[in-house]
Amino acid sequence: MTIQSKPIQDISHAKTTDDHDQHRQLNFNHTQLVLCAAAIGIFGGLVATIYYFVLETMMDQVWHVLPELIEPYFPPWLPTNNYVWIATTIGGVAVGIAIYLLGCPGEMAQVVDRIHQPGKIDISKTPAMVIASLLAITAGGSAGPEAPLVQVNGSFGSWLGDRLKLSIGSVRVLTFCGMSAALGAFFGAPIGAALFALEIPHRRGLEYYEAIAPAVISAIFSFAIFRISTGITIGGIYHFESVPSLTPMNLLEGLLLGIVGAAIAVLFIYIFRAVGYLFQFIEHDQILSATLGGLAIGLIALFLPQTLFFSEAQIHDVIETGMTLGVSMLLLIAVAKMLAISFTLHSGFLGGFIFPLFFIGANVGLAIALAVPQIHPTVGMICLMAAMNVAVTKTPISSSIILSVLSDTAMLPVIVIASFVSFLLTAQIAMISTQRSRGSDEQAIPVWLHNSTVDTISAVDNEGIG
Numbered sequence: 001m002t003i004q005s006k007p008i009q010d011i012s013h014a015k016t017t018d019d020h021d022q023h024r025q026l027n028f029n030h031t032q033l034v035l036c037a038a039a040i041g042i043f044g045g046l047v048a049t050i051y052y053f054v055l056e057t058m059m060d061q062v063w064h065v066l067p068e069l070i071e072p073y074f075p076p077w078l079p080t081n082n083y084v085w086i087a088t089t090i091g092g093v094a095v096g097i098a099i100y101l102l103g104c105p106g107e108m109a110q111v112v113d114r115i116h117q118p119g120k121i122d123i124s125k126t127p128a129m130v131i132a133s134l135l136a137i138t139a140g141g142s143a144g145p146e147a148p149l150v151q152v153n154g155s156f157g158s159w160l161g162d163r164l165k166l167s168i169g170s171v172r173v174l175t176f177c178g179m180s181a182a183l184g185a186f187f188g189a190p191i192g193a194a195l196f197a198l199e200i201p202h203r204r205g206l207e208y209y210e211a212i213a214p215a216v217i218s219a220i221f222s223f224a225i226f227r228i229s230t231g232i233t234i235g236g237i238y239h240f241e242s243v244p245s246l247t248p249m250n251l252l253e254g255l256l257l258g259i260v261g262a263a264i265a266v267l268f269i270y271i272f273r274a275v276g277y278l279f280q281f282i283e284h285d286q287i288l289s290a291t292l293g294g295l296a297i298g299l300i301a302l303f304l305p306q307t308l309f310f311s312e313a314q315i316h317d318v319i320e321t322g323m324t325l326g327v328s329m330l331l332l333i334a335v336a337k338m339l340a341i342s343f344t345l346h347s348g349f350l351g352g353f354i355f356p357l358f359f360i361g362a363n364v365g366l367a368i369a370l371a372v373p374q375i376h377p378t379v380g381m382i383c384l385m386a387a388m389n390v391a392v393t394k395t396p397i398s399s400s401i402i403l404s405v406l407s408d409t410a411m412l413p414v415i416v417i418a419s420f421v422s423f424l425l426t427a428q429i430a431m432i433s434t435q436r437s438r439g440s441d442e443q444a445i446p447v448w449l450h451n452s453t454v455d456t457i458s459a460v461d462n463e464g465i466g
Contacts, residue, residue, distance in 0.1 A: 033170075033214055036160060037177045041218035044153040044181025045225025051130070051145060051152075052230060058138040062087060084140070084308065085298025091139020092294020092347065096287030098135055099348055102128035104286070107350065108147055108200075111154065113434035115201045119172035120158030126151060129350060136349035137310060139294055140301065142340040143351025144310035149182035150197070150352075153222075157181075169210075176211040177218035184219030185226035188237065192401035194219040199395040203435045204427065206397065236408025237312075240319055240378040243409060253375055254383055254414035257365065258421025261387020264364055265422065268338045268357075269392065269431050275342035286348055293347020300340050306333050307340040310351060311359035318362045323370065323377065330367035334360045357392055358403075361385035379414060382407050386415045387422035392431045396423040 067083055074083075105125035114121050133148035157178030161171030176197055183193035194215035199206045206212075227234055243250075282289050301308040306317065322330060341356045365384030369377040386403050390396045396419040404412045 032164075033173070034217060036164070036174055037214035037217040038221050040153065040157050040160065040174060040177040041181045041184070041221025042225055043156055044149075044178060044218060044222035045185055045229070047152055047156075048149055048182065048185035048222065048226045049229040051134075051149060052226070055134060055137060055145060058134060062091075062138050063140075081302065084301050084305070085295060088140045088294040088298030088301070088308075089291060090294070091135060091141075092291040092297075092349070093287065094135045095132055095139060095294070095349055096290030098132045099128070099286045099290065102131060104348070105129035105132065105151060105350070107345065108150075108352065109432050109434045111147075111150060112201050112432055115172065115175065116434070116436065116438065119168045120161065120175050121151060121155040121178075123155035123159045126155050132348075133350040136344070137351055139349070140297055140308045141294075141344040141349035141351060142297065142307065142310060142337065142356045143344050143349055143353055144186075144312065144355050145351065146183060146186045146354055147352035148350060149186060150179045153178035153182040157218075172208070173211040173214055176208060176215045180215035180219040181222035184221075184223040187402050187406070188223065188227070188232070188234070189402045189405035190219035190223045191216055192398045192405060193223075194398075195401065196393075196395050196398035199398050200393055200432070201435060202437060203394050203430060204437070207438045236406055238315060238319060238407050240381065240407050240409060241376075243376050243378045243411060246411070246414065250379060250411075250414050251417055253379055254417035255421050257368070257375075257380060257383035258387045258418035259425065260364070260368065261361060261384045261418060262391050262422040262425040264334070264360070264384070265357075265388050265391030265426060266429055268341075268360065268388070269429060271335075271338045272342045272345075272431060275339065276346045279346040289346075290348040293343045293349055296343040296347070297340055297349075300336050300343075304333055304336045307337045310355050311337070312355045315355070315359055315362050318359070318366060319381070322363065322366045327367045327370050330363045330370070334363040334367075337363070354389060354393070357389045358385045361388035364388075378407075378409065379411065382409065382411055382415060383418035386419045390419045391422045391426040391429075394423065394430070394432075394435060396420050 070083075103125070105128040111121060129148045129151045133143075133145065136143060137145060154175050155178065157174035157176070158171055161174040166174070179197035180190075180194040183196055184190045187193045187196070194212065195206065197215060198208055198211055201208070226232070279289060279293075282292070297308070306314055308314075318330075325333075337356060337360050341353055344351070345353065361384035362381045365380035365382070366377055368384070369375045369380035382403055386399050389399045389403075393399070396416070400412060400415045400419045403415055
């Protein structure tokens with residue numbers, strides 16, 4: 001049999017045609033990616049808006065309307081402030097029943113694990129997360145709405161990727177878009193929110209870099225939709241006392257406060273683990289566990305009401321009136337909040353712990369400023385807020401940006417120093433056990449990346465560097 005060779009010019013023409021077709025495919029997929037990111041952002045903004053209004057209504061009914069209705073019927077021998085622990089305990093029962101009936105949707109560690117493998121979040125657990133988290137937050141637990149919103153919107157991104165029959169790597173990117181949309185609405189800092197979603201799966205820095213642009217797009221759309229729908233103004237939500245012009249001494253303060261923040265965060269992690277050890281004996285009984293958790297949260301709040309709820313509003317109180325409490329009381333509140341967070345999360349109450357960590361940092365930072373007058377209260381509070389959060393979440397870049405936006409200050413250089421000092425000092429200590437390098441989890445690189453880039457990434461991943 002004779003094999004006829006193909007003319008060289010035909011081969012060249014075929015190669016050119018293939019390259020052209022591939023280039024068109026890359027452009028099509030990139031455009032599709034942007035449209036998907038925008039759609040996920042719009043969806044995320046709408047979901048966050050609905051969640052916000054439902055949560056506000058439930059909180060108002062339980063903590064304002066209902067107490068006024070039952071006050072005339074309250075037993076005279078029982079002080080009215082006992083409503084707190086009664087409400088949190090009943091709330092715990094409701095949370096336990098919801099989880100028992102709907103199933104446990106998991107918490108942040110499981111979300112992080114799914115991001116790595118299989119690269120998506122299960123949308124079937126969304127109803128359970130929404131209902132249980134609304135009950136948990138309304139009941140006064142020390143956990144916020146960012147975790148349920150991440151679950152809802154992240155799973156929508158995963159679902160959309162599956163519907164479009166995309167590769168695992170591409171589905172993961174859309175999942176990140178959903179997570180970013182949730183945090184963009186919640187934090188009010190789109191770039192910081194997108195980076196937070198990308199940093200939190202890892203212990204040593206952001207690695208899923210190919211998702212940065214689409215994640216920011218989703219966060220921006222979600223942020224815009226949420227702010228337009230709710231009427232919440234754009235800009236910092238906390239009004240700290242103005243800091244004089246920064247000097248090199250402030251940079252040194254950032255370093256020292258980062259060290260202190262790392263130490264406080266380690267204390268919190270050990271307290272969290274100790275409470276977890278206590279709950280492991282009853283974790284099989286979801287209703288009992290949640291009920292006891294609600295009771296514990298309420299009893300702590302009975303003596304220190306500042307520890308109730310997820311602390312976004314309570315940070316305002318620290319800024320405005322914290323200096324009147326004194327060093328000892330501020331530190332006591334911080335430790336009590338550590339216990340409240342631990343009881344909240346280990347008992348089955350669902351939610352995130354970012355603002356609770358900010359609250360702890362604000363109290364400790366202000367206590368340090370009162371004890372060491374050379375440190376400005378705003379510097380002390382913001383640096384400790386950053387250091388606490390970074391030590392637990394391992395998100396030094398995004399936390400610095402978010403706090404810079406939330407505080408509406410020009411302290412970014414100082415915040416960055418405090419964040420990275422805390423990050424480096426706590427590199428070997430983790431609260432979210434599933435944080436890890438992308439390593440061998442990456443099974444597919446999104447098609448919109450250029451071929452030469454793909455080859456480089458594959459070579460690096462094959463060498464085990466994530």
